[in-house]
Amino acid sequence: MIKITEKPIDIQKVIDATSSLGAGAINVFVGTVRNTAHGKNVVWLEYEAYEGMAVAEIRKIMDEAHSRWPLLGAAVCHRVGTLKPGEASIAIAVSAPHRKESFEACEFILNQIKTKVPIWKKEIFEDGEEWISAHPTTSGSYN
């Protein structure tokens, strides 16, 4: 499952998409909107995706993960649009026979998504807004 959606993420569905009777381990990462960034209050976030390319890049990352670890399933759901603090922006689930590979592959997929997938985040503060990581002076993503 690879999904880009404006609706709240159903984490259980992301997990279920990876289920396998051969799996002993499922690792799940949920990224959530923090209420502060750079010492300022975050009022809300805007996520924007180049959807067709984002899905294609996530597919490549998953294929790479499958080639590195003996995975049984992997699923990614990324939310776009307006998100408030506490809401989930991303859920990744990876199932595998054993725990170690589920942790490693899930962290790999997350790190690759953060560097390669065309999705952008803007933080809206009480007194301004900022596209995260856009400029050398900003401190980058926070989960």
Add this chain to the structure above:
Amino acid sequence: MIKITEKPIDIQKVIDATSSLGAGAINVFVGTVRNTAHGKNVVWLEYEAYEGMAVAEIRKIMDEAHSRWPLLGAAVCHRVGTLKPGEASIAIAVSAPHRKESFEACEFILNQIKTKVPIWKKEIFEDGEEWISAHPTTSGSYN
């Protein structure tokens, strides 16, 4: 949240128990019953806990995790009784400001649970049964 239960684990509730507006990352591990072990079909599993001590040991492990990483929440739910392949035996959720510590702390808690917490698993095969890890000749736990 620390819970030992005979009922199916509600993973979303375990996640929700760790939620925090300061969290950017939640890592979740779900252990599930594999349908094979040691090359044989698993018909079902029996999990048994020394409940009072198990809760106390999990509490110590969580305290240790909180002292090593800047966590915002942690929750463990372990199921006992009869489990069929595909069902979840454990769910661990850890929330933190940043992703790296959520992965590290969740894996730490899982590994510590597997070595210290008085919970036992018996695999029931079509032609016999076995308490996992009880004897030097058995190959140990499989997630």
Add this chain to the structure above:
Amino acid sequence: MKNYLYPMKCRIKAFGITREILNGNELVIELPQGATVADLKRELFGRYPRLTRLSSLFVAVNTEYAPEDQRLTEDCEIALIPPVSGG
């Protein structure tokens, strides 16, 4: 071991494979006053030789892993902890 006037009656909880070896989830056993975890294990190994084949056998006293030299009393909650396999 020293000579004591009367023995203690200790209740031993047994879990997992030890419950099966002891054929029950609780055993009442008489031990000399001042007996330690090591004394209990020696007594049990004599009665139930299958216990000696386990990868490990710990004893918990009052829901804490107990060292071999810890002394037992009648009011302790004592449990046998064979190799754990949760998760």
Add this chain to the structure above:
Amino acid sequence: MKNYLYPMKCRIKAFGITREILNGNELVIELPQGATVADLKRELFGRYPRLTRLSSLFVAVNTEYAPEDQRLTEDCEIALIPPVSGG
């Protein structure tokens, strides 16, 4: 750059901060036939100097990251990819 008979009309999708800098999510730009990703970026940097201040700026052609020397055609799907920040 070589001289070509007529220019190409390329549609450029813009996302995130580049959408704001270009003041729109799509821009049609004329480029010489045979222009590369590098030529497009040079043209855009001239028109929108704020683009030069980004930490990075990649161009995607047909939903793939494109190298600087890749040639563009009118029927390509071209997009500007400022630093990503998903997750």
